[in-house]
Amino acid sequence: MTRTVVASAKREIVIGFDEPFCVIGERINPTGRKKLAAEMVAGNFDTVAKDVADQVAAGATMLDVNAGVTAVDPNVSEPPLLVRTIQLVQSLTDLPISIDSSVSSAIKAALEVTQGRPLVNSVTGELEKLEAILPLIKKYDVPVVAISNDETGISEDPDVRFEVARKIVQHAADYGIKPHDIVVDPLVMPIGAMATAGRQVFSLVRRLREELGVNTTCGASNISFGLPHRHGINAAFLPMAIAAGMTSAIMNPCRPQEMEAVRGANVLMGNDPSCMTWIRTYRDVQPAGATAAPAQGVAPAGDAGGGRRRGGRDARRAQVGA
Amino acid sequence: MTRTVVASAKREIVIGFDEPFCVIGERINPTGRKKLAAEMVAGNFDTVAKDVADQVAAGATMLDVNAGVTAVDPNVSEPPLLVRTIQLVQSLTDLPISIDSSVSSAIKAALEVTQGRPLVNSVTGELEKLEAILPLIKKYDVPVVAISNDETGISEDPDVRFEVARKIVQHAADYGIKPHDIVVDPLVMPIGAMATAGRQVFSLVRRLREELGVNTTCGASNISFGLPHRHGINAAFLPMAIAAGMTSAIMNPCRPQEMEAVRGANVLMGNDPSCMTWIRTYRDVQPAGATAAPAQGVAPAGDAGGGRRRGGRDARRAQVGA
Numbered sequence: 001m002t003r004t005v006v007a008s009a010k011r012e013i014v015i016g017f018d019e020p021f022c023v024i025g026e027r028i029n030p031t032g033r034k035k036l037a038a039e040m041v042a043g044n045f046d047t048v049a050k051d052v053a054d055q056v057a058a059g060a061t062m063l064d065v066n067a068g069v070t071a072v073d074p075n076v077s078e079p080p081l082l083v084r085t086i087q088l089v090q091s092l093t094d095l096p097i098s099i100d101s102s103v104s105s106a107i108k109a110a111l112e113v114t115q116g117r118p119l120v121n122s123v124t125g126e127l128e129k130l131e132a133i134l135p136l137i138k139k140y141d142v143p144v145v146a147i148s149n150d151e152t153g154i155s156e157d158p159d160v161r162f163e164v165a166r167k168i169v170q171h172a173a174d175y176g177i178k179p180h181d182i183v184v185d186p187l188v189m190p191i192g193a194m195a196t197a198g199r200q201v202f203s204l205v206r207r208l209r210e211e212l213g214v215n216t217t218c219g220a221s222n223i224s225f226g227l228p229h230r231h232g233i234n235a236a237f238l239p240m241a242i243a244a245g246m247t248s249a250i251m252n253p254c255r256p257q258e259m260e261a262v263r264g265a266n267v268l269m270g271n272d273p274s275c276m277t278w279i280r281t282y283r284d285v286q287p288a289g290a291t292a293a294p295a296q297g298v299a300p301a302g303d304a305g306g307g308r309r310r311g312g313r314d315a316r317r318a319q320v321g322a
Numbered sequence: 323m324t325r326t327v328v329a330s331a332k333r334e335i336v337i338g339f340d341e342p343f344c345v346i347g348e349r350i351n352p353t354g355r356k357k358l359a360a361e362m363v364a365g366n367f368d369t370v371a372k373d374v375a376d377q378v379a380a381g382a383t384m385l386d387v388n389a390g391v392t393a394v395d396p397n398v399s400e401p402p403l404l405v406r407t408i409q410l411v412q413s414l415t416d417l418p419i420s421i422d423s424s425v426s427s428a429i430k431a432a433l434e435v436t437q438g439r440p441l442v443n444s445v446t447g448e449l450e451k452l453e454a455i456l457p458l459i460k461k462y463d464v465p466v467v468a469i470s471n472d473e474t475g476i477s478e479d480p481d482v483r484f485e486v487a488r489k490i491v492q493h494a495a496d497y498g499i500k501p502h503d504i505v506v507d508p509l510v511m512p513i514g515a516m517a518t519a520g521r522q523v524f525s526l527v528r529r530l531r532e533e534l535g536v537n538t539t540c541g542a543s544n545i546s547f548g549l550p551h552r553h554g555i556n557a558a559f560l561p562m563a564i565a566a567g568m569t570s571a572i573m574n575p576c577r578p579q580e581m582e583a584v585r586g587a588n589v590l591m592g593n594d595p596s597c598m599t600w601i602r603t604y605r606d607v608q609p610a611g612a613t614a615a616p617a618q619g620v621a622p623a624g625d626a627g628g629g630r631r632r633g634g635r636d637a638r639r640a641q642v643g644a
Contacts, residue, residue: 015595229604236586264558268520282551
């Protein structure tokens with residue numbers, strides 16, 4: 001059984017096929033957030049602290065930490081900023097950390113100070129990247145996100161992306177790193193640009209699990225790029241990916257619709273024991289106002305719970321287990 | 323390719339793996355609706371007419387019609403009531419009809435008057451039922467819902483339910499009925515009572531599709547029986563079932579959360595060409611108020627569309643297809 005163990009100083013969580021879906025909170029990331037980037041550069045971590053609190057309250061399983069502010073030389077500026085950010089985050093929460101950087105020296109510096117067993121985000125199939133990151137993964141005995149692109153870029157062909165993933169797993173094995181410490185990101189394309197993007201990723205996740213025995217992750221919101229009401233697409237995508245075997249995603253846990261979809265999928269995969277998390281979270285939800293009205297404005301009809309049972313089937317349902 | 327053709331006098335729809343999910347509107351059913359039952363017995367079809375209009379507006383693909391009011395002798399009372407109800411429904415909409423009855427004489431009477439190519443709901447694996455219904459299916463050349471229980475009741479063992487489905491398909495073949503005219507209901511158990519119910523049905527749907535080549539359906543809301551905020555569970559279940567290959571469900575189309583999940587799943591399966599239905603339906607949705615707040619009341623944070631793209635991946639995303 002593929003179990004990827006991630007931990008802080010005080011808390012251990014397992015990413016796996018029989019575990020609740022691992023929600024990796026994506027908010028602590030200055031990319032595309034100019035105000036946050038400026039704050040972090042100026043040594044102001046108020047927004048980071050708020051992002052920690054919000055994501056913890058929203059139910060994140062672990063937190064991704066990225067300090068990739070635009071700089072003249074990221075090799076100089078990013079390591080100390082990433083270290084400082086991670087230390088702050090770990091002073092505020094005991095959720096495990098995902099160290100997110102494309103700068104190898106920043107990952108190295110972060111690994112030296114991060115408590116517990118963080119996830120490293122990420123390595124790719126590029127040889128230079130593999131040779132920079134995999135020794136760190138081995139030395140610090142931590143799991144790594146493997147993104148399935150290489151020197152040739154991102155292939156639109158899922159078979160090529162699968163082979164890149166296989167190559168990374170094989171390279172890692174040369175370093176003595178086990179498949180259960182590799183979390184493959186098969187790369188999610190925008191469905192609005194490529195109608196096969198959904199079926200591709202579901203099929204890839206299944207193959208990655210069955211043939212390589214690895215856990216998987218993705219940047220979930222990429223799927224809905226360019227479409228209206230993206231949360232609705234994301235909220236359908238997550239349960240479908242989970243049903244295919246995806247075990248984690250880098251996503252915004254502060255979006256209630258997506259988190260509800262994840263919690264529902266946990267119930268339906270049998271990974272929310274006695275449905276306790278679902279019941280605790282949603283027992284007071286009022287059905288009528290709780291859903292998005294379709295554009296045509298149809299009023300919700302009938303019973304609140306969708307609970308009317310059908311025709312001749314009632315009697316048969318009652319026979320279950322008889 | 324498995325294509326189940328259903329039609330009214332003017333409109334044909336196909337249930338199939340590469341078609342939009344077939345939403346069979348369940349509302350016209352007096353079971354558990356005492357007021358509706360009393361109205362129908364008294365010859366008042368106002369509520370039925372409203373249920374037609376609401377379900378059509380909400381986006382149902384076809385309409386299930388059940389006239390199973392409690393009666394001393396359903397063999398006498400149900401056939402004329404079902405006929406009258408179907409005739410009314412067909413005067414109001416050109417959506418195809420699902421004839422829903424556990425009374426064989428009512429199904430026969432309905433088949434004589436229903437325009438187009440209705441779906442018959444249902445036959446089971448019980449020998450008496452097979453021998454009563456299958457000749458009608460053959461004679462009228464219509465598709466049928468096959469429910470995977472038999473004389474022994476409903477098994478909790480999915481392998482037994484699969485074998486019941488296989489038996490029905492084989493029996494039908496003896497009558498010259500093809501697998502593409504059988505829509506199997508693998509029976510959905512409440513997840514609150516049986517933690518394996520979700521995985522069971524996803525696995526069953528996959529097997530039914532791959533091994534028997536049949537389309538599938540279910541009473542979708544059974545999955546959430548007994549849980550709070552059932553729409554959230556249903557809305558996660560439907561995309562997962564669709565990803566597994568389920569091609570239709572008997573459900574309430576007037577529930578916006580479930581319909582949004584179905585429309586999202588259609589997009590993600592590549593079955594909403596150019597995402598046109600999604601865009602038309604949701605282009606004006608306002609993200610902030612459109613989602614259920616979790617019980618802990620976390621405010622939605624950040625950008626409206628979940629659209630911030632992540633760290634070092636931005637550049638890589640931009641390379642897609644390069």
